[in-house]
Amino acid sequence: MKKFDKDRLILGFAGPVLALVVALALTTVVLLASGQNPFEPYRIMFDSASYADVQVLIINQAGTYYLAALAVAVGFRMNLFNIGVDGQYRLAAMMAALVGASVELPGPLHIALIVIVAMFVGAFWSGIAGFLKTTRGVSEVVSTIMLNSIATALVAWMILPKNFGEQPAGSNNLTTGEIPESGWFPGLPMADGAGEIYGFTFVAAGCGVLYWFALNRTRFGFDLRATGASESAAQASGVDAKKMVLTSMLISGAVAGLAGMPTLLGDTHTYSLDFPTGIGFTGITIALLGRNNPLGIALSALLIAFLDKSSASLDQYGYEKEIATIMQGLIVISVVVSYELVRRYGIRRQQQKVGEELAAGHALTTEKEAAL
Known part of the structure; x- marks a missing residue:
């Protein structure tokens, strides 16, 4: 049971994290394609957010x-x-x-x-x-x-x-x-x-x-x-x-x-x-x-x-402030894709665990029958 809860927690975080990573990577590609520094805008934004x-x-x-x-x-x-x-x-x-x-x-x-x-x-x-x-x-x-x-x-x-x-x-x-x-x-x-x-x-x-x-x-x-x-x-x-x-x-x-x-x-x-x-x-x-x-x-x-x-x-x-708008749009696209990928992985993971439990149960039954 604990392992199941752990898996569910990991899968719950995996979707948003994957979406943010993909959106960040795609935004960096957009900056590179436009001939701009792909990392400087992020530094500027974090510096700006440091002010009260x-x-x-x-x-x-x-x-x-x-x-x-x-x-x-x-x-x-x-x-x-x-x-x-x-x-x-x-x-x-x-x-x-x-x-x-x-x-x-x-x-x-x-x-x-x-x-x-x-x-x-x-x-x-x-x-x-x-x-x-x-x-x-x-x-x-x-x-x-x-x-x-x-x-x-x-x-x-x-x-x-x-x-x-x-x-x-x-x-x-x-x-x-x-x-x-x-x-x-x-x-x-x-x-x-x-x-x-x-x-x-x-x-x-x-x-x-x-x-x-x-x-x-x-x-x-x-x-x-x-x-x-x-x-x-x-x-x-x-x-x-x-x-x-x-x-x-x-x-x-x-x-x-x-x-x-x-x-x-x-x-x-x-x-x-x-x-x-x-x-x-x-x-x-x-x-x-x-x-x-x-x-x-x-x-x-x-x-x-x-x-x-x-x-x-x-x-x-x-730099154009629309960079943030581009990132928000990419987050939306990435969320849809990443959640579907995580969902499919979760289904496969559950099927694998069920298969392992069935195999373990079958092995235990075989051992008991052999002992009898």
Whole structure:
């Protein structure tokens, strides 16, 4: 039994490690092919990450990525591909910003209202895809892609000054108005003016703990994993598969709604045209690399955040900062390939072990028969 657990642990780490090694090697080849130093960019990025202010940026970005990846992971564990996290995140952030800017409440109540609105909007938007899948059999991949486009159009319409947006004097930017200070989530100031770690980053970590507990220590988590493994088998054991699909999509959307809160409540305090986009798609990469494990997702979020923030200084040394984007894309490709290779190796390894155990059992039986 111990040996089996050891093998499973090794195989669990083998996939991500192999993906990172392959992505690093391919990025080095790309640099060589372009006639650039293949190792200097990595040194520059690590040097940049040694500064305290960059480390704060990495941690803050990782918190946002972590929540987006958790939203994706909830769907993955149900064998659902919620590709609409980005639309759910942006629409939820905007609606939360609109509500937060329009009211003034005591601090905790104000923050709670903004967070609840964000979760509700995210859950509602993903729930549409869940409803279509359970009632009409529409693929969640198709419906969430379409809902991403609709969310983009809705945000663009609502932020117009003639509707719900505002245009600051002397600026071409459009915003939802600033949330009063009572709605700001307090952060953790760092020494020597290195910045502030968003308070909601710690909430993100708490969500990871809650995700692990719900998935591994509750009946709901068991039903979710069972339905994801085999819907027919789960139904045979008394699980309402359609209810689980809809519930999972609602939870995934609610967590996606939280992904905008670190930035909204800790930094911008408004939704504008400059608000980060593409977070949901990055979350897919992180969930894949982290293998839907909360700890693995955390490490993957830190890695992707490191690539994002440390690559900003590459321009100063004559290197394109898009090197980090290339590496992220190669990680996605490498993850798919490496996980399949590891899976096949694991199957062969299990078959080999079963064969060895059968041979050992046959040999023992032969010895007993000979003794008799």
